[in-house]
Amino acid sequence: MDLNLNRADYLQVGVTSQKTMKLLPASRYRATQKVVVGDHDGVVMCFGMKKGEAVTVFKTLPGQKIARLELGGVLNTPQEKIFIAAGSEIRGFTKRGKQFLSFETNLTESIKAMHISGSDLFLSASYIYNHYCDCKDQHYYLSGDKINDVICLPVERVLRDVPVLACQDRVLRVLQGSDVMYEIEVPGPPTVLALHNGNGGDSGEDLLFGTSDGKLGLIQITTSKPIHKWEIRNEKKRGGILCIDSFDIVGDGVKDLLVGRDDGMVEMYSFDNANEPVLRFDQTLSESVTSIQGGCVGKDGYDEIVVSTYSGWVTGLTTEPIHKESGPGEELNINQEMQNKISSLRSELEHLQYKVLQEREKYQQSSQSSKAKSAVPSFSVNDKFTLNKDDASYSLILEVQTAIDNVLIQSDVPIDLLDVDKNSAVVSFSSCDSESNDNFLLATYRCQANTTRLELKIRSIEGQYGTLQAYVTPRIQPKTCQVRQYLIKPLSLHQRTHFIDHDRPMNTLTLTGQFSFAELHSWVVFCLPEVPEKPPAGECVTFYFQNTFLDTQLESTYRKGEGVFKSDNISTISILKDVLSKEATKKINLNILYEINEVSVKHTLKLIHPKLEYQLLLAKKVQLIDALKELQVHEGNTNFLIPEYRCILEEADHLQEEYKKQPAHLERLYGMITDLFIDKFKFKGTNVKTKVPLLLEILDSYDQNALIAFFDAA
Secondary structure, eight states: OOOOOEEEEEEEOSOOOTTOEEEOOOSSTTOOOOEEEEOTTSOEEEEEEETTEEEEEEEOOOOSOEEEEEEEOSTTSOOOEEEEEETTEEEEEOTTSOEEEEEEOOOSSOOOEEEEETTEEEEEOSSEEEEEETTEEEEEEEOSSOEEEEEEOOHHHHSSOOEEEEETTTEEEEEETTEEEEEEEOSSOEEEEEEGGGTTTTTTOEEEEEETTSOEEEEEEOSSOEEEEEEEOOTTOOOOEEEEEEEOOSOSSSOEEEEEETTSEEEEEEEOTTSOEEEEEEEEOSSOEEEEEEEOOSSTTOOEEEEEETTOEEEEEESSOSSOOOOHHHHHHHHHHHHHHHHHHHHHHHHHHHHHHHHHHHHHHHHHSTTOOOOOOOOOEEEEEEEETTTTEEEEEEEESSOEEEEEEEESSOEEEEOOTTOOOEEEEOOOOHHHHOOSEEEEEEOOTTOOEEEEEEEEOTTOOEEEEEEEEESOSSOOOEEEEEEEOTTTTEEEESOOOTTSOOEEEEEEESOOHHHHHHHHHHHOSSOOSSOOSSSEEEEEEEETTTOOEEEEEEETTEEEEEESOHHHHHHHHHHHHHHHTTTSOEEEEEEOOTHHHHHHHHHHHHHHHHHHHHHHHHHHHHHHHHHHHHHSSSTTSOHHHHHHHHTHHHHHHHHHHSTTHHHHHHHHHHHHHHHHHHTTTOOOGGGHHHHHHHHHTOOHHHHHHHHHHO
16 A cells, blocks of 8 residues: 655744654544644744644743643543643643643753643653652652653553653563552663553553664553563664654554654554554655654645654645646636745745844844854754664764754774765765874764764774764854764673573672772773663662673672672673773772683684674675676676676675675674683783784684684693
8 A cells, every 4th residue: 555645844943852742633523733842942832734834823932941742631531731841840831822830840850751641740850750640749760770751551541540661771660659560671772652542552551662773562561461562673774763653644444653763764554454563654854753743734634744853843744635636727726826825935035035134244243342252153963872783883873953064073992983874974084193192083074965964883892992072063154063972881882681691601700899889880880881870779780781793791780899790701801800990999999809711712702603704704705706707707607607606796796785884894803802812811810912823823714613722722
């Protein structure tokens, strides 16, 4: 089933946060609806469309940045009261724009997420969840990791309050009052929650979740346990999910699933006979989609998907055809309508040009005045630095509210920049003197006109830690730049996981000394990604990690005065020992004990083996391509070649592309094996660096048994 939707840009407000745009309920079936949107300037704007023009219903004065916007009202009646969260305050407006509520929550952190159900208000700041009823405090919960979203099952259907928190540690926490009823592990850090079909589905207990790595799923939240219904893996490597809605845009009586992603992708899923989602429509916008709604805005009777983007555009993807079929009498009306639109746009353009001239003159006068303060223009940057499990690389996404001119990347640790298909920017590298000024990388990305979003891929080396800096310069005058910093941690390729294989041979590092629980937690935060900055509640905590490059694992358990780290990779233990003894012993005397399991070395080499074998074979095939092509030209066909060589020629483009995408992959694996060899003997007090050239010779003519024998014999 093909779905044709045409794009219509309605208007632009300021920069918007996630879930800050809603459609007010329609007065009758398929009548046009009003759009209400809140932005970073603190302005709430409500508008409708009339004859193709946006007509403002109301617009509030600027204030604190709006983090969330929700609709509410008495249960089982149209939800047309507008609630916004700004700072630690909740404000309520009628659909006409009259403010009827101002509730100061006195939370110490700014509100990040909000859900409204009748007179119940569910709020979350970074780590704190609060439930209010009629603005009176009811329940409170302190989460162990950051809360990204909050929702409550429909109380009119399940007849009880069931709040659900989406937490950064890949867990949905289902609450009862102020206590956790149970936890649900999900495949990625959940960023957004939504009720299935807008009402919790058939049971009222069905909950949709979207993750920052682009996965989507449906879970039934029963009183005793969760039931996983379905899950969509992000096979196409699309962006993280920021917003979800349910709306029947196909018109078959079944609500479709609307999804907005942080790479600008808008998707629509329909449900098949088995109630599994099937992708029916997708379209890419040039910037991240912060809110998505299904409804009717542009014209009566034409359904559409309405989205708001990061820079504040409110856009419709409508079922209304662009070229309408019309009779001879109607053509005149259409032409007249078009003429009116063109003249209206011309006058708007002239007005804007005049305004620009006025502002430019005002700026010139203020900058030349003796009392002039610094008139550097400010601009918003939306950035995201995340580890991808699939290829053990970091994605750095930079999004600016205006077009980007260039981005300078500087790093004081060795890193590789990988190719990104979506990236149209031109990159140039500058030579670095790493010894005198700690610069290992200087790269400039020059963006094409109208690029507001840039995605980079970076691969780090474990054990080498420092800072990556991005200098972002947009196309605005006078030239100004913002610097963003990202920490490359000692164990940068490790990712949090829910469970590990306890049967693997493990090496153990034990720390003891006069240190507090909070101090040891701060050292773990320094070494490993995805650990909450605040120490978890309780006297003891255990975190599990997986190395995304090698699939080795790490278990860290610590309490006041003692920390135990276990890993099946000696190099992980060696990095921890070196970093902790360097960082922690600046202030405290530490006792460091280690227990090495010899079997773990062979186990790690076996984990590396398939990756190394694949890369060696890939390199060998790529080396043969030119020679085989020459033979093909010389002979005129490939019939004389053995099937293996014919296959290499057929897949030549794919092989070269894959080889190009993984620069230094083989060297990286060689480096890991070399580190493993050095670390094995370092713990025995032996320096084997002189034997490294011999090890590299064995790797060049790689044989797994010969390599294991060399490790044993050395």
